[in-house]
Amino acid sequence: MKTKGILVILLVAMCGVVFWPQVxxxxxxxxxxxxxxxxxSDPHNLLGGTVEVSDxxxxxxxxxxxxxxxxxLENYAAYWYYSPPCAISLAVGGLDFTTNPNDVNYRIAIxxxxxxxxxYSLRSINNLPLPNGTLVEDIYWLLEDSTEAAVSTDxxxxxxxxxxxxxxxxxxxxxxxxxxxxxxxxxxxAAIPEPLxxxxxxxxxxxxxxxx
Numbered sequence: 001m002k003t004k005g006i007l008v009i010l011l012v013a014m015c016g017v018v019f020w021p022q023v024x025x026x027x028x029x030x031x032x033x034x035x036x037x038x039x040x041s042d043p044h045n046l047l048g049g050t051v052e053v054s055d056x057x058x059x060x061x062x063x064x065x066x067x068x069x070x071x072x073l074e075n076y077a078a079y080w081y082y083s084p085p086c087a088i089s090l091a092v093g094g095l096d097f098t099t100n101p102n103d104v105n106y107r108i109a110i111x112x113x114x115x116x117x118x119x120y121s122l123r124s125i126n127n128l129p130l131p132n133g134t135l136v137e138d139i140y141w142l143l144e145d146s147t148e149a150a151v152s153t154d155x156x157x158x159x160x161x162x163x164x165x166x167x168x169x170x171x172x173x174x175x176x177x178x179x180x181x182x183x184x185x186x187x188x189x190a191a192i193p194e195p196l197x198x199x200x201x202x203x204x205x206x207x208x209x210x211x212x
Contacts, residue, residue, distance in 0.1 A: 027064050027065055027066045028062060028063075028064055028065075028085065029062065029063055029064075029065060029158050029193065030060050030061070030062045030193070030194040031060060031061055031062075031160045031191055031192065031193055031194065032058075032059070032060045032190075032191070032192055032193070032194050033057075033058075033059055033060065033061070033090075033141075033160075033188050033190060033191045034056060034057065034058050034188070034189050034190040035056070035057040035090075035171050035186040035187060035188045035189060036054060036055075036056060036057070036186055036187060036189055037051060037052065037053050037054060037055045037056075037057060037092065037184060037185070037186045038053065038185045038186055038187060039053060039183075039184075039185040040052060040053060040182075040183070040184055040185075041182060041183045042182040042183075043182075044180040044181070044182070046130070046132070046134045046175060046180060046181070046182045047093065047095065047130075047134075047182055047184075048132070050093035050094050050095060051092050051093035051095065051184055052093070055092050055093055056092070057090050057091070057092040057171070057184075057186055058090070058091055058092070059088070059089050059090035059091055059097075060088075060089055060194060061087070061088040061089075061122055062085050062086050062087055063079065063081065063086050063108055063156065064081065064086055065156045065157070065158060067079045067080070067081065067156065069154070069155075071109075073114065074114075075111060075112045075113050075114040075154055076109070076110075076111040076112075076114040076154060077109065077110050077111070077154035077155065077156075078107055078108075078109045079107065079108045079109070079110075079156055080105075080106070080107050081104055081106045081107070081108075082104050082105065082106075083104050084099075084101045084104060086104060086106060087099035087101065087104060087106060087124070088106060088122060088124040088139050090139065090173065092184070095130060095131075096128070097127060097136050097139055097173050098127060098128050099124045099126065099127055099128075099139070100126045100127055100128050103126040104126065105124070105125040105126040106122075106123065106124045106125070106126075107121075107122070107123050107125075108120075108121070108122055108156065109121045109123075110151060110153075110154040110155070110156070111154060112148075112151050112152065112153055112154045113148045114154075116146065116148065117144055117145060117146045117148060118144070118145040118147075118148050118149070118150040118151045118166075119142065119143065119144050119145075120142075120143040120150070120151065120161045120166070121140070121141060121142045121143065122139075122140070122141045123138070123139070123140045123141075124138075124139040124140075125137075125138065127139060134175055134180075134182070135175055135176050136173065136174075136175060137174055137175055137176050137177060137181075138172060138173070138174045139172075139173050140171070140172045140173075140174075141170070141171045141172075141188060142168070142169075142170050142171075142172075143161055143163075143166040143168065143169055144166065144167060144168035145165060145166045145167050145168070146167060147167070149165065150162075150165040150166050158193070159193070160191035160192060160193065161191060163188060163189070163190075163191060169187045169188055170185065170186075170187060171184075171185070171186040171187060171188055172184070172185055172186075173186075
């Protein structure tokens with residue numbers, strides 16, 4: 001019975017390889033993150049009092065590792081995305097802060113020793129409004145390390161950044177830069193590959209080795 005169960009699991013996994021070839025090839029990667037809210041500024045009550053200090057933010061971001069670097073600078077890379085499924089999606093206090101799937105404008109930037117520091121950042125510029133119509137202008141996560149030991153390359157990886165390697169860790173969600181606005185400041189406490197991504201990447205590596 002155990003053997004039969006294992007065969008069923010392998011069959012399901014192999015079907016995943018067939019129907020999600022991009023993930024298996026290491027192109028599409030989804031990272032799940034958690035963060036803790038450090039500060040909330042909402043003088044106009046645009047968030048309805050639903051987000052408070054110490055609340056947990058959960059969500060994910062998806063990117064394509066085959067995307068080319070669009071920045072000509074040495075040791076500083078910018079990877080831009082303009083279509084789904086590449087996006088950022090976060091939730092806290094019953095509210096969703098998500099890249100607009102119809103107008104994706106989302107970037108991952110990595111620097112390796114550029115201007116005497118390592119950095120890793122995500123930024124989603126075009127995002128869906130909140131249910132009350134409030135605009136979400138920016139979803140921005142920045143990691144910095146002045147020791148230049150956090151990364152060894154500015155290339156995209158299938159693995160998330162190791163949070164303990166970074167000295168500065170700040171997540172910002174904010175409203176319009178003019179007029180009535182809001183801001184949520186937080187720090188990311190966990191960043192791990194989504195289970196399906198892990199499974200398919202592992203299977204892709206296994207089958208690749210077998211072909212060799």
